[in-house]
Amino acid sequence: MSAGAPTSEAAFVVRREPTRDAPRRLSADDAFAAALRIASLAVLAAVVLLVVETLRGAGPALHTYGWAFLAGREWDPVAERFGALPYVVGTLVTSALALLLAVPFGIGAAVFLSEIAPPRLGATISFMIELLASIPSIVYGLWGVFVLAPFLRTSVEPWLIQHLGFLPLFSGFPFGIGILPAGLVLAIMVVPTVTSVTREILRALPDSLRGAALALGATRAEAIGVTLDAARPGILGAVILALGRALGETMAVTMLIGNSNRMSWSLLAPGSTMASVIANEFTEAVSKLHLAALCEVALVLFVVTLIVNAVARLIVLAATGGRRDVAGAA
Numbered sequence: 001m002s003a004g005a006p007t008s009e010a011a012f013v014v015r016r017e018p019t020r021d022a023p024r025r026l027s028a029d030d031a032f033a034a035a036l037r038i039a040s041l042a043v044l045a046a047v048v049l050l051v052v053e054t055l056r057g058a059g060p061a062l063h064t065y066g067w068a069f070l071a072g073r074e075w076d077p078v079a080e081r082f083g084a085l086p087y088v089v090g091t092l093v094t095s096a097l098a099l100l101l102a103v104p105f106g107i108g109a110a111v112f113l114s115e116i117a118p119p120r121l122g123a124t125i126s127f128m129i130e131l132l133a134s135i136p137s138i139v140y141g142l143w144g145v146f147v148l149a150p151f152l153r154t155s156v157e158p159w160l161i162q163h164l165g166f167l168p169l170f171s172g173f174p175f176g177i178g179i180l181p182a183g184l185v186l187a188i189m190v191v192p193t194v195t196s197v198t199r200e201i202l203r204a205l206p207d208s209l210r211g212a213a214l215a216l217g218a219t220r221a222e223a224i225g226v227t228l229d230a231a232r233p234g235i236l237g238a239v240i241l242a243l244g245r246a247l248g249e250t251m252a253v254t255m256l257i258g259n260s261n262r263m264s265w266s267l268l269a270p271g272s273t274m275a276s277v278i279a280n281e282f283t284e285a286v287s288k289l290h291l292a293a294l295c296e297v298a299l300v301l302f303v304v305t306l307i308v309n310a311v312a313r314l315i316v317l318a319a320t321g322g323r324r325d326v327a328g329a330a
Contacts, residue, residue, distance in 0.1 A: 054302065057295035060288055069296060075261040077281070082293035084300055086261045090179065090271040091301070094253060095246040097183030097267070098190055103239055105187075106194025107228075113195070114202040115224050126199060133192035141255035144185045149176040149256065152184075157268055168265035175258065180267040182257040186249055190242035197238035201231045233316045240312035247305055250275040274301040 055062075061069060065082065072083015109129065113122040153176030164170040205227055213223040228235070258270020259280055274297050285291040 051299075051302070054295055054299045058292050058299050061292035061296040064289065065293075065296075069293070070300065073261075073263060075277075077285070077287070077290045080287060080289050082290070084274070084293075084297050086263045087272055087274045087277050087297060088300065088304070089263055090257065091247060091273040091275070091304070093267075093271070094179055094183045094186055094257065094273060095243055097179070098186035098246045099239065099243055101184065101187035102191045102194055102242060106191045106238075106242075107198055107235060109191075109195045110198035110202060111224060111228070114199045115227070126196065129192050129195050131192075132188070133196070137189065137249060137252040138255075140185050140189055141252040144181055144252060144256045145177075148184065149181055152176050152181055160268070169267050172264070172266040172268040175268065175270065177256055177258045177270060178266075178268050179257060179271045182253045182271075182273075183267070185252050185256055186246045189249065189252065190245050193242045193245060194238050197241060198231070198235050201234035201238070202227055205230055236312065236316055240309065243308060243312075244305060247301070247308065248275055250279050254279050274298070274304075 061082065065072065069082065069084055070088065071085055072081070073085050074081045074083050075086070076082075109125075113126050117125065153174050157174035157176065157180070160170040161172070161174060209230060210223050210227060213226040214220075218226065253273055254276040257272060257276055259272050259276060260270035261272055261277075262269075264271065278294050278298055281290070282294055285294055
């Protein structure tokens, strides 16, 4: 019996060796992870290709003007002298004006819909606000040209000039088109983003947070302040999403801003943005340097958007201390 034991053990080892060396079958989890990696790499590849193609198109302008392109104020396709500073300033001013008007209204509407309004009324109003996001920008532009611009030209801008004309921001003439109407339309367009995202973040907060604040003696307003403080990183993310929409908006701004390459301190004066100058001149660019200058403007717009998103991510990380369990933290 003792002599046969090693033989059986050896046979057992021999029989198990093929199964130990057999290839492992691909599970559903492995396939899903591989699909996610491919999708992520595809997005990254699309961004890299976009940058490469824009750089290649902007090559002649980069070689001719260099960094002076960002500081130049002259845009003369005939003489082939190009500078992007008026368009960069116009983009930043209109986007800042849109956020200045849209963020308080959007956050206030989100607080009302999530904390104060009855559920049925809140759902109805939320649907109506989110419906604004589905309206094409060309429709906003037409509404701005035929409704908003005449109203501003006959009622609002003359009042601003009469009472606040001593300030550089409100000096000039009531054209009805310019930086102010473009900023107003942009504000209307980004309000749904701020409102919907902020509302969902406030609804995602646990009810125990509000209950704890009320149990400690806080008023209704103070309890809402506690929830807003907890949702601050997510609200900041909503604001950054709105800013990204405002920076890249094209048609509505092109129809209302006046499309002037002159810089002015007045919000009533015509101006232009990086997106609007590309939309206006890309199909009419005949010279190689003119087309390259427009590609460089697109590259600058991409870089500005990238910087804004990077700064926003840093601000969110600073506000949350790097934690990912905070509402809306990226």
